[in-house]
Amino acid sequence: MDTKPDEVQEVQVPSEHVAVVAMFSDRDEAETAVDALVDRGFTDDQISLVARGAGTDDSGAFVPGGLMVTVSAKEREAEAERVLREHNAREVTTNRIGATGRVGKET
Numbered sequence: 001m002d003t004k005p006d007e008v009q010e011v012q013v014p015s016e017h018v019a020v021v022a023m024f025s026d027r028d029e030a031e032t033a034v035d036a037l038v039d040r041g042f043t044d045d046q047i048s049l050v051a052r053g054a055g056t057d058d059s060g061a062f063v064p065g066g067l068m069v070t071v072s073a074k075e076r077e078a079e080a081e082r083v084l085r086e087h088n089a090r091e092v093t094t095n096r097i098g099a100t101g102r103v104g105k106e107t
Helices: 027-039 077-086
Strands: 009-024 047-052 066-072 090-103
Touching: 009 027, 009 077, 027 047, 027 066, 027 077, 066 077, 077 090
Parallel strands: none
Antiparallel strands: 009 066, 009 090, 047 066
16 A cells, blocks of 8 residues: 555554354343353453343332343354243344454654
C-alpha cells in the first residue's frame, strides 16, 4: 500500500478474538451455563453475563429482562456454543472481532 505521508486511510485490522454470544430468558439457566463453561475450563476473564432491562421489584425479587452471556472462545468456539445450547440458550452467534481505524496524519 503506497501512501503519501499526509494521507489518511481507513484500514481493517484482523483480530484473533472470537466471541460467542448467547441470549437467555431465564437467569438460573444463564448462571448454570456460566458455571458449566467454568467447569469446562473457561476462565472468569473469558465469560461475561449481562442483564439488560432486568431489575428488581418492590420486594427485591428479580424481574427478568434479556440476559446475555459472552464467551471469549478463540479456538474453542464449537465447545462454547455447545455448552450454551445445552443450557437452553437462544440466538447463539459466533463473531470474529476486528478493528477499523484510520492510519495517517490528521489535522
